Amino acid sequence: MGGDRAPGEIVAGALLAVAELQVPVVLVGRRDALGDTGGLEVIEASESIAMDEDAAQSVRRKKDSSLVRAAEAVRDGRAMAMVSAGNTGAAMASALLRMGRLSGVVRPAIATPIPNPGSHPTVLLDAGANAECTAAMLVQFARMGATYSSARYGVDEPTVALLSIGEEKSKGTSIVKEAHTELSVAAGLRFVGNVEGRDLLHGAADVVVTDGFTGNVALKTLEGSLRFFMDALIEVLGRDEETKRAADVLLPHLAPLASEFDPDNTGGAMLLGIDGVCVISHGSSSARAIVSAVRVAHEVAVAGLVGQVARAVASDRSPA
Amino acid sequence: MPAETHVEKGPLDRRQIFELIRDQLADILEIEPSAISESASFAEDLDADSLALIELVEALEEEFGERTVGFRIEDEDLEDLRTVRDAVDYVAAKLGAG
Numbered sequence: 558m559g560g561d562r563a564p565g566e567i568v569a570g571a572l573l574a575v576a577e578l579q580v581p582v583v584l585v586g587r588r589d590a591l592g593d594t595g596g597l598e599v600i601e602a603s604e605s606i607a608m609d610e611d612a613a614q615s616v617r618r619k620k621d622s623s624l625v626r627a628a629e630a631v632r633d634g635r636a637m638a639m640v641s642a643g644n645t646g647a648a649m650a651s652a653l654l655r656m657g658r659l660s661g662v663v664r665p666a667i668a669t670p671i672p673n674p675g676s677h678p679t680v681l682l683d684a685g686a687n688a689e690c691t692a693a694m695l696v697q698f699a700r701m702g703a704t705y706s707s708a709r710y711g712v713d714e715p716t717v718a719l720l721s722i723g724e725e726k727s728k729g730t731s732i733v734k735e736a737h738t739e740l741s742v743a744a745g746l747r748f749v750g751n752v753e754g755r756d757l758l759h760g761a762a763d764v765v766v767t768d769g770f771t772g773n774v775a776l777k778t779l780e781g782s783l784r785f786f787m788d789a790l791i792e793v794l795g796r797d798e799e800t801k802r803a804a805d806v807l808l809p810h811l812a813p814l815a816s817e818f819d820p821d822n823t824g825g826a827m828l829l830g831i832d833g834v835c836v837i838s839h840g841s842s843s844a845r846a847i848v849s850a851v852r853v854a855h856e857v858a859v860a861g862l863v864g865q866v867a868r869a870v871a872s873d874r875s876p877a
Numbered sequence: 878m879p880a881e882t883h884v885e886k887g888p889l890d891r892r893q894i895f896e897l898i899r900d901q902l903a904d905i906l907e908i909e910p911s912a913i914s915e916s917a918s919f920a921e922d923l924d925a926d927s928l929a930l931i932e933l934v935e936a937l938e939e940e941f942g943e944r945t946v947g948f949r950i951e952d953e954d955l956e957d958l959r960t961v962r963d964a965v966d967y968v969a970a971k972l973g974a975g
Contacts, residue, residue, distance in 0.1 A: 613931040618952065650928055654935055663907045 558586040558605035558623040559643015561841045567642060568594055570847025577848060580855045583636055585627040600635070602626040605643070608840065612646030616654055624648055628655035631833040638834035638854035640825070642842040648835060649686050649828055656833035659863070661870045663691070665830030666698045667769070667837060668705050669776060672817045673760035677710035680764045681720075681757065684826055685773035692735035695719070695766050697870060699746055701829040702764035704869040708862045709827075709853070710763075714747050718762035720771060721751040732768070740766075745872055754778070783818055821845040824853035829866055834858045889944070889972060895965045901936045902961070905929050915962040930955065937968065945972055 558564055564586060571582040572595045584591055585600045602623040606615045616625055627639040628651040641648040645667070653665060667686045670678035680702045687694065699717045706715040719737055721729035726737045728751065740748040752761045754775055767775070794804035816822060825838035825846070834857055838850040889897075895915060903910040906923060919925040925933075934950045941948040948971060950958075958964050 611927075613928045614952070617931050617935070650931070653928065654932060661907065 558590070558602070559608070559641050559648075559840075560838070561642075562843065563642060564591050566842065566844045567847055568592060568597075570842070570844035570851070571597060573844055574848045574851035578852055578855065580851055582851060583630065585630065585639075586623045600626050600630055606647040608644050610644060610647065612644065612650045615644070615647050616650040622647075622651075624651040625655060628652050628833070628835070631835070632656045637858040638836065640836045640838060640847065640850045640854050642838040642840060642847065642850075645685060645837050645840075648837050652828055652831045652833060652835040656831045656835070659830055659832050659867045659870055662701075662830035663694050663697060665828050666694075666701060667772075667826045668702055668829050669772075669826040670709075670823050671757050671765075671776075671779070672823075673758065674814055674817050676760050677706075677712060677763070678823075679757060679760060679762060680706045680709075680715075681772055681776065682764070682766060682829065683769040683772050684776050685769045686828070687769040689770070690732065690768040692732050692739050695732070695736040695768070696739050696743055696746075696873065697830075698766045699740060699743070699748070699764060700869040700873060701866050702766060703746060704865045705827060705829055705857075705862065706763045708857055708860050708865055712763050715763035716747045716749045717764045717766065718749050718752040718756075720757075720765050720767035720775065721753065723753065724751050726751065736766075743873065745869075780820075787815075822849055825850040827853070827857065827862075830870070832863060832867075834863060891965065891969050894968050894972070895961070897940060898933075898937065898961060898964050898968065901940065902933055905932045905936070913961060915960070915965060917961045918959060919961070920959070930958070933964075937964075941968060941972065948972070 560567060568584060568591055571584055574580055575582050583598045583600055584594055585602050587603060588599050588601055591599065602621055604619040604622040606619055606622050606624055624641060624643060624647050630636040631639050632655050649665060658665065664687045666683035668680050668682040669684040671681050673679050682698050682702045703715040703717055706712045719733060719740060721733050740746060749762055752765060757765065794800050820839050821843055825836045828835040828837060834854055836850045836854040838846055899910050899913045902913055906925060906929060917923055919930060938949055958967060
């Protein structure tokens with residue numbers, strides 16, 4: 558029920574996912590609002606959480622919301638994973654309160670793929686779950702992010718970098734400097750030092766860790782910059798007959814690159830650190846974006862991502 | 878007390894209530910129980926955000942709900958629970974504990 562284009566595009570995406578991926582999909586929401594569900598099973602949920610509602614309070618007050626019921630379905634084994642294009646904070650709260658945190662996890666983090674054309678994406682976390690973090694949380698994000706990079710993209714011993722305002726270890730906030738020290742000596746992590754915002758699209762590391770506030774700002778800045786550039790490029794290419802002829806030559810070459818940045822193809826963001834799979838798709842998700850998110854959710858659930866993250870966190874139980 | 882409000886676990890004293898709350902909070906915040914005193918403020922001393930408090934409330938409702946049917950921490954009372962002591966006093970009053 559969540560998302561700018563819900564429920565229509567969500568239902569359409571679910572039906573496409575079943576047809577294209579042969580993955581069983583269960584819808585969660587008000588049956589009378591979903592329209593033609595094509596025979597898909599529906600878990601009834603009489604309430605929904607709006608995008609602007611307080612995450613924790615809304616999950617507590619709306620116990621029959623689609624987000625809460627979806628998280629319960631995963632907890633109870635009725636589903637392998639949940640996918641939501643709704644209120645990100647409420648999705649996280651639902652997953653946290655119903656599926657539970659993995660033992661030893663201080664706070665779950667949202668891991669989002671940053672395209673790295675020609676190679677596998679860089680995993681950025683936390684992309685918005687925790688505005689403020691301790692150094693210990695950043696180290697834990699590194700372990701979870703590295704596990705995700707391996708499970709999702711098949712990266713062997715992923716490199717981990719810390720997002721900062723300079724490459725030198727003396728740069729950054731006190732938390733960042735403390736995290737740098739801890740990451741430098743953390744067993745089982747290939748820490749390669751600091752990276753800056755401008756490095757995110759260049760594949761400087763397989764995993765980049767930061768606090769949720771900074772991560773979300775970085776992510777939205779990237780999205781906005783790319784959208785601006787694409788809009789400007791399209792305007793120029795359509796300006797006159799000469800540029801249109803140039804577009805005929807350029808666009809086939811640009812299409813593969815554009816596809817890597819298409820939000821419909823990224824598969825959404827993964828909530829790491831909870832005892833279940835929860836994929837958070839963009840609020841403006843189309844049916845195709847939902848298909849991608851379902852594909853990713855299914856793949857990581859089958860691959861046993863949750864168990865892998867649990868083992869990675871257990872290998873370092875330093876308190877926050 | 879009417880029999881239908883109680884289950885098989887025995888009554889709790891205030892000290893036991895504190896220990897249950899402390900242990901739940903330690904698990905949620907991933908800190909040592911010894912770091913949590915009754916005087917500790919959730920926000921200032923323990924860095925517990927609203928989500929952590931909701932986690933605590935739901936865990937306590939499950940824990941104490943096994944002892945007293947229908948035990949619930951009212952949403953409008955949540956903002957008054959600023960310290961561990963506030964939570965202990967609240968639960969103790971609800972359970973009629975000594």
